[in-house]
Amino acid sequence: MKLLINFVRVFVGVLFIFSGLVKANDPLGLSYKMQEFFELWNMHFLNAYTLSFSIIMIAFEIVAGVALLVGWQMRLFSWLLLILIIFFTFLTGYAVITGTPKECGCFGNCIPLTSDQSFMKDLLLLALILLLLVFRKKIQPLFSAKGSIIVLFFSTVFTLAFMWYALVHLPVVDCLAYKEGNSILGGMKVPEGARPDSTVITFVYKKGGQDMEFTADKFPEDFSDSLYTFVKRYDKVVRRGNAEPAIKDFALTNQKGEPMxxxxxxxxxxxxxxxxxxxxxxxxxxxxxxxxxxxxxxxxxxxxxxxxxxxxxxxxxxxxxxxxxxxxxxxxxxxxxxxxxxxxxxxxxxxxxxxxxxxxxxxxxxxxxxxxxxxxx
The missing domain is CATH 3.40.30.10 (Glutaredoxin)
Structure with missing residues (x-):
């Protein structure tokens, strides 16, 4: 059991450090993703603070990951990570249920994950962190308290310096659609071989005061105009495609609004x-x-x-x-x-x-x- 717990400790610690470093490469990216959630929840007043939230969250991810690796203050960091992963799981679960946003930004723009993938990842991490919390006493620190504090201090300094560089200059690793070597006009086109969304025509009819949905090939056997009243018709997506250009909204205009x-x-x-x-x-x-x-x-x-x-x-x-x-x-x-x-x-x-x-x-x-x-x- 001790060997398993230490493997989980290292795995979770490395994953949090990696996730934090990917986001530290572009703190503004996480900031903009937070703004997407705040817009959905009509919490616009928080938009001014998203960059600060982003910096704090990224720094905590990396420092907490380092704390796991050195085995320092496992009771404290196990609880903090549990709170964090519950929060992440709520966000990704919300995205899965509502369909917005499509990507949660867990690994920044460099490793885009769908909401479903992010949610499954968070469920796995939730289980692993619960395991660490229950068996935290089996984990021994690698260094003395003073040595661990020194490691965490320099980890914090490095993380903040790295984010400062990315904010003042540009991301060290450019994962955006506008990176060097890319064509802007080419990026505005749907890639060859892309798969469009698969949809089915869905009808909504009212019967006995209740709305009922069915597709064109599955009308109820008792269907008649006297029993069913038409409400609406819409296209229901049954499988998401990838027929989207990398660059979606880039448009230049002059002062008169004419395209440029x-x-x-x-x-x-x-x-x-x-x-x-x-x-x-x-x-x-x-x-x-x-x-x-x-x-x-x-x-x-x-x-x-x-x-x-x-x-x-x-x-x-x-x-x-x-x-x-x-x-x-x-x-x-x-x-x-x-x-x-x-x-x-x-x-x-x-x-x-x-x-x-x-x-x-x-x-x-x-x-x-x-x-x-x-x-x-």
Whole structure:
């Protein structure tokens, strides 16, 4: 039994650390997933705190996983993990029952799991954590209390530093549909060989004051217009397909609302897209961006600001470099999905993403673009 308990301890600990690290690579991704749940529950007032919740949850997952591995304070962490996994199981169970959201974000964007898969995973973890809680006295710590605290301290510092880097720069491992090498227009198409949803036509009729559902091939034997009153007809999904494009809602427009996506992306050659939200910071990045814009202008590289800010507001006392860019509008949620840092600069060759940089890495962007177009001597 002791061998089994220690195997479970290591398995659960490694799984929580792995899950936490995947999410720590993109804390904003978990933050946006939380916002989806809060929107469903009409708890909009919590949206402002989702990033803080995300950071705390990710840090706890990793630290709790490390605590399991070193066997420290098993009573405390067994109870904390039990509470956490009950909460996770509730979320995934809710997603299974309601069908929304389709993915729960348990392993971030890098390892997408369906709601059903996430729910089964959480049920397994719930059973394993209950086992650890019951037999926690069989687990001996690997280090002294002081040694365990030191390990947990450095684990916490590493986790917070890793998340800070991902937030200020960009995710270390890019698992988004807008990663380097991907075509934006290509990602908006349904993949070849994709399987559409399987549906059946379902009728709802009222009989004796009760609604009854049946499909077109299974009408009741006593069906007649005198007994049944038509209520509605709908298509019921019996098997989910995968006929969805990786990029669903990307759309650019001008101030008049006219479509600009094809105009901006389909032109030949290189172009720069600066994805910008309203709360962008000031700083040295603007100086580097100005030098990038000068190099781009001298070499006929297209330049667009992609923003959710009203264009009149955008150009009301903006940083001077903004005048060196054209501007198009895009939905704020799409921009958050496309560009994790605010702002983020994309270098495209036609519609294919060549490179992208956070505002904190504009110096690297300048070096890269300068190497593409060195000054003549």
């Amino acid at each position: 996506t094809e105009t901006v992306l389909s032109g030949e050659g290189y172009k720069l897209l600066l994805f910008l939200r309203s709360d962008y910071p000031q700083g040295e990045w603007l100086t580097y961006l100005d030098m990038i814009a000068q190099t781009a202008s001298a070499n006929a590289i297209g330049r667009e600001i992609v923003t959710s800010i009203n264009l009149e507001t955008l150009y009301k006392n903006p940083p001077p470099v903004f005048y060196k860019f054209n501007a198009v509008l895009c939905d704020a949620t799409v921009i958050k999905t496309t560009a994790r840092a605010n702002p983020t600069l994309f270098l495209l060759n036609r519609d294919t993403i060549v490179k992208k940089w956070s505002y904190a890495d504009m110096d690297a962007a300048l070096k890269y673009i300068s190497k593409m177009y060195p000054k003549p001597y």
